[in-house]
Amino acid sequence: MALEYNKKVMQYFLNPKNVGEIKNPDGVGKVGNLTCGDVMWLFVKIEKDKIKDIKFKTLGCAAAIATSSIITELAKGKTIKDALKLSNKDVVKALGSLPVIKHHCSLLAEEALCEAIYDYLRKKKRPIPKFLEKKHQKIKKAGNVCK
Amino acid sequence: MEKIYLDYSATTPMAKEVVKAMEPYFSEKYGNPSSLHALGKEAKDALEKARSSLAKSLNAKSVEIIFTGCGTESNNLAIKGVAFANRDKGNHIITSNIEHPAVLNPCRWLEKQGFKVTYLDVNKEGLVNPKDVEKAITKDTILVTIMHVNNEIGTIQPLAEIGKICKKKKVYFHTDAVQGFGKLPIDVKKMNIDLLSASAHKILGPKGVGLLYVNHNVKIEPIQHGGGHESGLRSGTENVAGAVGFAKAIEIAKDMKKEMEREKKLRDKLINSLLKIEGSRLNGSRTERLANNVNVSFKGVEGEALLIRLSQERLQVSTGSACSSKSLEPSHVLTAIGLTPVLAHGSLRITLGRYTTEEHINHAINVIPKVINSLRKISPF
Ligand SMILES: Cc1ncc(COP(=O)(O)O)c(C=O)c1O
Ligand code: FES
Numbered sequence: 001m002a003l004e005y006n007k008k009v010m011q012y013f014l015n016p017k018n019v020g021e022i023k024n025p026d027g028v029g030k031v032g033n034l035t036c037g038d039v040m041w042l043f044v045k046i047e048k049d050k051i052k053d054i055k056f057k058t059l060g061c062a063a064a065i066a067t068s069s070i071i072t073e074l075a076k077g078k079t080i081k082d083a084l085k086l087s088n089k090d091v092v093k094a095l096g097s098l099p100v101i102k103h104h105c106s107l108l109a110e111e112a113l114c115e116a117i118y119d120y121l122r123k124k125k126r127p128i129p130k131f132l133e134k135k136h137q138k139i140k141k142a143g144n145v146c147k
Numbered sequence: 148m149e150k151i152y153l154d155y156s157a158t159t160p161m162a163k164e165v166v167k168a169m170e171p172y173f174s175e176k177y178g179n180p181s182s183l184h185a186l187g188k189e190a191k192d193a194l195e196k197a198r199s200s201l202a203k204s205l206n207a208k209s210v211e212i213i214f215t216g217c218g219t220e221s222n223n224l225a226i227k228g229v230a231f232a233n234r235d236k237g238n239h240i241i242t243s244n245i246e247h248p249a250v251l252n253p254c255r256w257l258e259k260q261g262f263k264v265t266y267l268d269v270n271k272e273g274l275v276n277p278k279d280v281e282k283a284i285t286k287d288t289i290l291v292t293i294m295h296v297n298n299e300i301g302t303i304q305p306l307a308e309i310g311k312i313c314k315k316k317k318v319y320f321h322t323d324a325v326q327g328f329g330k331l332p333i334d335v336k337k338m339n340i341d342l343l344s345a346s347a348h349k350i351l352g353p354k355g356v357g358l359l360y361v362n363h364n365v366k367i368e369p370i371q372h373g374g375g376h377e378s379g380l381r382s383g384t385e386n387v388a389g390a391v392g393f394a395k396a397i398e399i400a401k402d403m404k405k406e407m408e409r410e411k412k413l414r415d416k417l418i419n420s421l422l423k424i425e426g427s428r429l430n431g432s433r434t435e436r437l438a439n440n441v442n443v444s445f446k447g448v449e450g451e452a453l454l455i456r457l458s459q460e461r462l463q464v465s466t467g468s469a470c471s472s473k474s475l476e477p478s479h480v481l482t483a484i485g486l487t488p489v490l491a492h493g494s495l496r497i498t499l500g501r502y503t504t505e506e507h508i509n510h511a512i513n514v515i516p517k518v519i520n521s522l523r524k525i526s527p528f
Pocket of ligand 2: 060062064469
């Protein structure tokens with residue numbers, strides 16, 4: 001099963017981009033996947049409503065690491081508004097494909113990004129779009145937010 | 148790049164001698180053992196010779212060896228066959244919660260057919276307490292099935308003690324010896340084992356052939372019906388080449404004591420080195436452990452990721468991580484010995500075998516800490 005990953009996924013898994021933490025980040029998203037015990041932390045630096053810098057740390061399978069890595073690339077330079085539009089489907093598409101059983105790992109990436117932006121807006125005391133609030137509540141309720 | 152195979156508990160390469168012994172039975176000696184002509188007799192003789200060697204290795208009689216298609220089939224035949232043949236005596240079966248799915252799932256299926264199954268807990272090292280077996284036996288118990296050696300953590304169960312209890316209580320005792328056969332001495336008479344499953348592909352033999360030892364006093368029914376081969380317990384034209392290969396494999400395993408001492412030295416070198424890595428722990432028993440088994444958990448890494456990165460470094464190993472399983476659940480064995488999902492997540496199984504060399508182990512010792520470090524750099528913990 002391990003070997004069903006395509007070349008691109010393997011590349012991102014073996015040489016992930018944007019690994020690490022950001023000092024004094026503007027927003028942090030920490031999510032976990034209760035299905036298998038994976039954890040992803042995402043840090044963002046935001047300037048003029050654009051994602052200036054973004055870094056991640058992930059404990060998870062090869063797919064989790066590859067999706068974490070590619071979502072940082074997809075989000076970097078995007079406005080908050082556009083970044084919030086990124087879904088796990090975009091992540092899978094960007095990687096070409098993922099084994100079906102690994103699709104839940106890409107959800108982790110989407111949720112971490114939303115949570116990081118949510119965190120940023122909350123800290124800045126800026127209005128939080130309704131859909132984002134809803135999503136945040138859903139993630140929290142599912143227990144997918146790590147302490 | 149040459150791969151370094153350290154997953155012998157999954158399967159083993161075939162010994163060249165085994166391949167050679169089997170070859171004639173694919174080509175010129177292709178007879179059906181049931182045929183009465185010369186070609187048939189030739190095949191029959193080979194089959195019976197193989198049966199006899201395998202029987203001897205267990206201190207059993209030839210007629211007590213039933214050839215099957217694999218260890219899984221042997222377990223199914225033993226458990227379902229005994230259950231259905233002894234329904235008049237009772238409907239209770241005792242097993243442990245660290246058995247291979249090839250035991251657990253037949254048991255679960257029997258529960259659906261109205262049988263009752265007790266799944267005994269094991270201690271932190273993965274050992275079944277024989278006293279628990281004794282306590283669990285009721286007047287309805289017909290079968291105790293406890294594995295010989297665990298496939299994930301290598302724990303060796305106290306078969307002789309359990310056998311004694313089963314004999315005293317007049318309950319059949321089956322053991323899934325797929326991981327222990329050919330590696331540890333087994334005497335079915337001395338250990339009071341009534342039924343025993345083994346599989347050729349774990350001991351340098353071919354895939355697709357297993358055996359079930361059935362003591363001649365055991366009441367058992369076939370689960371596969373047909374022409375009445377294998378004393379009526381397993382119909383179907385015999386896998387002659389497979390049986391010959393299996394017998395050759397057990398012949399090679401005659402020096403198991405020496406071989407296991409060799410593997411143990413390498414194994415201990417590897418364990419000692421891995422336990423020096425920060426945030427590591429050994430899963431299973433240190434003493435009651437098969438000489439070929441290493442199972443270690445590392446904090447802050449996930450097994451599937453570890454496995455793939457190690458594969459890039461030529462190492463072929465295995466893990467009990469939830470991410471690597473179809474069900475996305477951590478290994479039931481690791482959970483049963485008390486590992487938290489987080490620790491099961493970072494588990495690595497390395498199993499040695501006949502062709503493992505010191506260089507292979509040195510390579511593992513060299514590469515594993517590096518890969519763990521690189522994954523920990525990505526990990527939040
Ligand atoms: C303990 C145990 N039982 C049963 C089996 C199944 O054997 P086979 O692959 O021959 O069906 C295995 C193999 O993984 C095993 O390790
Ligand atoms: S992180 Fe567990 S399956 Fe991907």
